[in-house]
Amino acid sequence: MVEHLLTRLGVDxxxxxxxxxxxxxxxxxxxIGTVALDDRAAVAARIERAQHAFEAWRAVxxxxxxxxxxxxxxxxxxxKQALGELVSWETGKIAQEGLGEVQEMIDICDFAVGLSRQxxxxxxxSERPGHHxxxxxxxxGVVGVISAFNFPVxxxxxxxxxxxxxxxxxxxxxxxxxxxTALASQALLExxxxxxxxxxxHLSQVSVGDRDAGLALVEDARVALVSAxxxxxxxxxxxxxxxxxxxxxxxxxxxxxxxxxAPSADLDLAVxxxxxxxxxxxxxxxxxxxxxxxxxxxxxxxxxxxxxAYAKVRIGHPLQGSLVGPLIDKASHDAMExxxxxxxxxxxxxxxxxxxxxxxxxxxxYVAPAIVDMPAQTEVVRHETFAPILYVMSYADIGQAIRxxxxxxxxxxxxxxxxxxxxxxxxxxxxxxxxxxxxxNIGTSGAEIGGAFGGEKETGGGRESGSDxxxxxxxxxxxxxxxxxxxxxxxxISFD
Ligand code: UN1
Numbered sequence: 295m296v297e298h299l300l301t302r303l304g305v306d307x308x309x310x311x312x313x314x315x316x317x318x319x320x321x322x323x324x325x326i327g328t329v330a331l332d333d334r335a336a337v338a339a340r341i342e343r344a345q346h347a348f349e350a351w352r353a354v355x356x357x358x359x360x361x362x363x364x365x366x367x368x369x370x371x372x373x374k375q376a377l378g379e380l381v382s383w384e385t386g387k388i389a390q391e392g393l394g395e396v397q398e399m400i401d402i403c404d405f406a407v408g409l410s411r412q413x414x415x416x417x418x419x420s421e422r423p424g425h426h427x428x429x430x431x432x433x434x435g436v437v438g439v440i441s442a443f444n445f446p447v448x449x450x451x452x453x454x455x456x457x458x459x460x461x462x463x464x465x466x467x468x469x470x471x472x473x474x475t476a477l478a479s480q481a482l483l484e485x486x487x488x489x490x491x492x493x494x495x496h497l498s499q500v501s502v503g504d505r506d507a508g509l510a511l512v513e514d515a516r517v518a519l520v521s522a523x524x525x526x527x528x529x530x531x532x533x534x535x536x537x538x539x540x541x542x543x544x545x546x547x548x549x550x551x552x553x554x555x556a557p558s559a560d561l562d563l564a565v566x567x568x569x570x571x572x573x574x575x576x577x578x579x580x581x582x583x584x585x586x587x588x589x590x591x592x593x594x595x596x597x598x599x600x601x602x603a604y605a606k607v608r609i610g611h612p613l614q615g616s617l618v619g620p621l622i623d624k625a626s627h628d629a630m631e632x633x634x635x636x637x638x639x640x641x642x643x644x645x646x647x648x649x650x651x652x653x654x655x656x657x658x659x660y661v662a663p664a665i666v667d668m669p670a671q672t673e674v675v676r677h678e679t680f681a682p683i684l685y686v687m688s689y690a691d692i693g694q695a696i697r698x699x700x701x702x703x704x705x706x707x708x709x710x711x712x713x714x715x716x717x718x719x720x721x722x723x724x725x726x727x728x729x730x731x732x733x734x735n736i737g738t739s740g741a742e743i744g745g746a747f748g749g750e751k752e753t754g755g756g757r758e759s760g761s762d763x764x765x766x767x768x769x770x771x772x773x774x775x776x777x778x779x780x781x782x783x784x785x786x787i788s789f790d
Pocket of ligand 1: 398444445449523578579580581738739740741742
């Protein structure tokens, strides 16, 4: 099945026939492929080739670079079904979410194509007569993209679509848990390159490797930008290493996203939003809803309604009509179990969270999503466990709710459900949520690509995808031009 999909997507399997790295599907734990791994020397050679590609690509006019991304978007449209299905096989995402992820790739391509004609800089008033100032944006260099298993293709596409129109070359280090979707995405981009005609060779490369190979990418001064998505632990290490060589990084790390549920909230809407945000992708999005901060007047009712909604959720094979697929692996299940044990020890009342379908799939980790009624925001609640656990806490006044929202180390996504415009505006104000994303009457996950995506504190501070995130992939130059016959100095200095 998977081999057939890979062939259809244009992956040359012969190159990986002797590979040492086995890939397993979380659906049933079976092996679905092997991949060859890069060592440090292979990574260095890739960087060298990428540098050459960059030197050619930066000279291509940006709208023409946009044409390559336009073609890539077309190739993705034609292959949406197959790539979406492969995402499901490799990560356990349900069919709808696999397709949604490919749609996110298509959307960012469209966005980047428009952007390729809009890499605008400012013109700035000069204080000197006969002078003008402006700001120009230039391609940056080689961009290293490190991505996580949970969005194995979309996050690379956010980075790559922008990096290509801004004139850069890309080396992608996918998660070792999801290298097949990476090889397929790369094959589709290569197809677009063939249609394009004269893109430089090695403009985009995939480097599957272990931590050591990853370090070769992170520590090399020729890699101008490292855009890394994953755990806070990984980001702290990568960020420091890149900073030590004065490289640039974009970090998109852990989230611990909350919803404030106000007394005026539309509870029907809230239940649906919570279900998608807390249970979707089996709780394995960085934007997954992990904390529900409910007003004391609605808390018992929302817990009761959620429990009955959770009971109806179908858990099972992600390509056979379920809403919740498996966790990625055993380690992830172990982490869920230990978080639930800690929550119980802290006085939490756990509903659900048990392992499912063990007889049918002994080597896969399906779980019932958990709701945990917590007496307080204890240490385990402040920690991101990458699994479907929703901690529920109560609040008395909106100030307290906002404090609870902010009193965690992470700062990615947040939302409030309310019909009270004062609360909604306060939540989005300087005194409100401290997160990169603050929504009203929609959940924490499922962001569109048009906005800048990322968050504060331990989330890493990076911004990707829409708005002016493209500026992170370019170098800014300030130009002052003298078109007079004099040489006045700034600040009125006389130097005669
Ligand atoms: C991630 O989990 O790393 O907002 C990205 C969302 C998706 C992206 C998630 N558009 O949930």
